[in-house]
Structure formats: C-alpha cells, structure tokens
Amino acid sequence: MFHVKPSDIPAPPPAAERIFGENLEKAVAYHLSLATVGSQRGFIGPREVPRLWDRHVLNCAVIGEVMPQEASVIDVGSGAGLPGIPLALARPDLRITLVEPLLKRSVYLGEVIEQLQLNNVQVLRGRAEEKALRAEVGKAGVVTSRAVAPLGKLCQWSMPLVGKAGAMIAMKGASVHEELERDERQIRAAGGGKGEVIQVGADLLPEPSTVVRIPKVR
Template identity: 60%
Template sequence: MFHVEHIESEDLPDAARTIFGDRLELAAKYHLSLATDGVERGLIGPREVPRLWERHLLNCAVIGELIEEGESVVDVGSGAGLPGIPLAIARPDLRITLVEPLLRRSVYLAEFAESVGLDILVVRGRAEQPGVIKEVGGADVVTSRAVAPLEKLARWSIPLIHEGGRMLAMKGSSAAEEISRDRASLTRMGAGKLEIVECGVDLLPTPTTVVRAERVSRRSHRR
C-alpha cells in the first residue's frame, strides 16, 4: 500500500516546481513513499527523511541536464530508485531501466512504479552479469549514485552502453581524486573523455557533482 501525499507549498523547496513541473504531484508521491514505505523496508535511513527533497530527489533529477531527449538510460545499483526514479519523473521522454540485485529493493521499485503508473523497467540482477548486459546493454547512458569506487563502477557501466554512450556517475568531493587515481584503468576499459561536471548550479544550494565519461574504442586510447 502506497500513501498519497497532499502537497503543501511551504513543504517544498523552491526548485521542486521548476525541476518537476506538472509532474510535481508524482514526485511528492515518491517523496512520501520513501519517507514511509522506504524507511519501513530499510531502504532509506530515518535521518534522511527531513532532507529527502534536496539531498535525494532534486539532487538526482538535475542530472537530466546531461541527457538528450528520448535517450535510453540504465540506472545501475538503483537501490531505492536513486537517481533513476526522480529522473524518470522529471524526464518522461527518457526510456529508463533500473538494475538492482537485491530482491526487497527490486520489489519496492516495481511496486512503486506500478502504483503510480511510472513507465520504467525494473531488472533484478547485477550490472556485470551476462544476462543483464544482454537485456539492457547498448544504452545511451548509464547512471549511478554512491554505488562503488570509480574503477569498479566503470567496469560495470561501460559494457552497458554503446560506443559514444556516456557514463554519469554521481560523486562527491572525491571525484577529482578518483579520476586521478583510476584514469589509466578507465582508459584501458574504453572510458574516455573523463570530466567532472556540476548539475543544478542555478537551482540547488549545493550542485550535483557528476563524473562523465564516454565509451570510446579501446584501440584509440583517447581521453
């Protein structure tokens, strides 16, 4: 059973209406689901509830700035649906697949999507499994948030995108250090054009930091 939230203007960050537009009520349902069902199922810590909007929903949704209209997106290690669900709410033009290995999490994701009519696909499995690669590979974009160190994340993400596709890894203050440490390994995997970008600069108090890489031919060794 998913709860229905009545939206109170004073409860919303200013950026929420800008980012979610006419799908704000759907975003509010997800917010309430995380604050209730998500906490009860152990998907979100109780201490995160007061900052769900800014730290989670808005922080995730703004990475849509880096994704072109109509692209296919695979969200690796989706957990409670971050960043995949906020992105799907803010950008209904995208074709989004959530990949999550844990049963209780994948069940939650599928139940929530069905309950609100959100058009996403939930795949239970690990990103590196051949069956998952076969099912969702060839995507335009792979997203992730707090899943793994950059080198391991690239090993999972790069096989899921076509040549020219992008890996968008949400990272914090460690982004530059991880790129410096792992650049050679990522280049060997075919992850080139590494850069750090910020999303939501004009909307959020703290912009979202993303490591962006493009899948390139391993023979080219471009960076």
C-alpha cells in the same frame, strides 16, 4: 520499527515545481513513499527523512541537465530508485531501466513504477557485471549511478552497457577529481575516454550535484 509521522514529512521546496513541472504530484508521492515505506523497509535512514528533498530527490533529478534528449538510460545499483526515479519524473522523454540486485529493493521499485504509472521506466533484477543481465538489458546511450562503487570499478561494470557514442554519467562527491586521477588506467581499460566533471542544479539547489561524464571510446 521506526515510523514517520505525516507531520514530520517536509513539503516540497519551491525548486521542486521548476524541476518536475507537471510531474510534481508524482514526485511528492515518491518522496512520501521514500519517507514512509522506504524508511520502514530500511532503504532510507530515519535521519535522512527531513532532507530527502534536497539531498536525495532533487539532487538526483537535476542530473537530467546533462542527459541527451530521448536517451535510453540504465541506472546501475538503483537501490530505492535513486537517481533513476527522480530522473524519470524530471525528464519523461528518457527511457530508463533500473538495475538492482536485491529482491526486496527490486520489488519496491516495481511497486513505485506501478503506483506512479511510470511508463518510461522498467526494473530488472541483477548485477551489471553479470553476463545474463547484460544480455537482457542490452546497451544504452547513458549509464548512470549514485554511490555504487569507486570510479574505476564503476567503469568496469558500466561501460559494457554503454552503446556506441554513449557515456557513463555518474553522480560523485568532492573526491571525484582524485578518483579520475587514481583510476585512470582502469577507466581506459574499460573503454572509457577522458572524464569531465560537471556541476548540475546550481541555479536550483542550495548545493549543486556533481557528475562525472566519461564517454565510451571503444
């Protein structure tokens, strides 16, 4: 089994303090958990450990730039807690529900929530497309995700969880414009409006993160 040596775990970059503020210590603890426990349990690839800060923790945290104040947020397919955990640390005013179908990951998320004493975060095991999960989690002002599914499918899963006047705000890559064009019909059928592509973290990170915001219109 792969084990990470403490000497192999990078220190937080200067931007981390600006992003997390008084929660920097908790962010460092989460980063350490991803690099050790997360890697040992197969949630994080060994090659990702040296770039966990920039490519995973910080680039997820900066999506808080486009989140409304004191919003309720559902993170669909949270995995090892990305983007939900960094978002909760950067924006403690948000109320975040992590939705994760796999038992081993949902157990890990519960451990992280307890370890970091994240009173604004809860985890629910299930799939966003399941009626039982939808009934349990209710609706939120924002539904977010990272690397879960193509945009059209993601809208089908996410929009039923978005409340009135809310939006899906999903992390996406360079192909997001093509996805918006390709999946326009699916997005409309799911109740989504016109998508807006936004760059976040441009003044904080070497490479900004890209999100697409799709409002719920019906």
